[in-house]
Amino acid sequence: MSLDTRVAVAIRGVRAATEVPVSRRGGAGPSDDGHLRLGGRGAALPIDPTSPYLVRDGRLLRSAGCGDGAGSAGATEELWVDTGLTAEAVSRPRFYDLTTADGVRYDQLARLHGTDVLATTVVQTCIRYAEDQRCRFCSIEESLRAGATTAVKRPEQLAEVAEAAVRLDGVRQVVMTTGTSNGRDRGARHVARCVRAVKEAVPGLPVQVQVEPPEDLGALAELRDAGADSLGIHVESLDDDVRRRWMPGKATVSLDRYREAWAEGVRLFGRNQVSTYLILGLGEDPDELVAGAAELAAMGVYPFVVPFRPISGTLAEDVDGARPPAPEVLADVTARVAADLRARGMLSTDQKAGCAACGACSALQAAGA
Known part of the structure; x- marks a missing residue:
């Protein structure tokens, strides 16, 4: 391709x-x-x-x-x-037809992403969802309001779904993300409980966890000790002006704090087992995005470059100039980031689990990274 x-x-x-x-x-x-x-x-x-x-x-x-x-x-x-x-x-997975003993549909607890990824948002609410704080590309609570999911997924429920998804549909990895909580762990400890339950139900099933940088970085070690294989800490942009415009709540967490969390993540999980989203099309200069991706890769963090596309239920229309990047810009940025990753020996195929390992939302794999 x-x-x-x-x-x-x-x-x-x-x-x-x-x-x-x-x-x-x-x-x-x-x-x-x-x-x-x-x-x-x-x-x-x-x-x-x-x-x-x-x-x-x-x-x-x-x-x-x-x-x-x-x-x-x-x-x-x-x-x-x-x-x-x-x-x-991709065919509709068979596990979607099942329900838990207490009557919750499996597809309200976790969904198939790509071809073989089981994805779940373990807490479907976020402290940053007030209109003046919300990330303009996010609609995490809209699916909850629509009844498509549940507010909090219990560890035993996710263990049940994961076992069925592996057995019936050949799922090969799990991604667990969460809305940000008020606690110093920012929700990481509930994610850790969910990881532990899934690993007990399906030993050896790779799991990526995705959290905001916790105030207590010790929560990252708890995720690893629970059995998580890889870590996503998603910044979306390394430009503070872009961050304040697109994600006013998350922008209150400094880039220095992100760097501390990434460094600790790499120490715990290893080089190329930590990743972050970089969204092209939010207004960041493409050359600066490529330079930022190289900075991340030098740290051992995989920069997962994806194009901005507005989704239903978001506040993206409130941001001036919100539009997907031109295809030629996306191709150029993707090619340059991929070349740098290849030179460093950082390939998505070496990720144990997660968005980069799946690759369905990015063109980086088509560019050889």
Whole structure:
């Protein structure tokens, strides 16, 4: 798969001739997507009926006259060109049909992401969700209000779901994230309890945990001791002006504090087992984002570069100039970050679990990182 094609579908999305049964709507981000296998790899892509790309009969087709990342669709009669890539929707997992003994649907507790990742938000509320504090790309509490999930997932519930997801659907890793709590651990200790329960139910199943930098960094050791294999501490941008504009609550946590938490994470989990999101399209200078990604990689932190795409239920429309990056900008940034990661020997395939290991939301794997 060429980087240009992977970037084009990340921004322009795809049409689908048939249903895409596994999808993500709302939540903590980064996007509303359908989950597909593209060229044999997991890909989380916008499903857009105006896209110049079409998934049909197991292939990815491109509208004739549309180059990668350019052009438009909408003609009454369209001609389609085969891109050379296989493409198919990820099947609805069987564990979605089950419920716990106390009547909670499994899909309210955890969801399939990509092709083989079980993802859960263990606490679906956040102290930073007041309108003046909320991250403008996040809708973590909207899915709770819609009844699609539960406020707090209990460890024994997640253990039950994980066992079924592995047994029935071949899940190979777990991602646990959480809304930020008031405690000094910022919610990490409940995540640790959930990790321990899942590891007892399915020994050897890799788990990534995602938390805000805790005030008490000892909480990171508790996550490792519970059995977590890798760690995500997501900053989204290294530009303080961007942070204040897009995530006013999280921006009160200094970048120095993030660096302390990343360093402690690398000490505990190892080089290339700690990652952070960097969102391209929030207004940060692309060259500065690439330089920041290199700084992170030098620390042993994998910079997971993803494009901004507004999702339902967020406040993104309140930010001036909020729009996805141009495909050529995303391709350039992705290629440069990937080249630096390859030179350092930091590959997503060496991550034990997590967003970078999955890779479905980023074009970095298509760029060789």
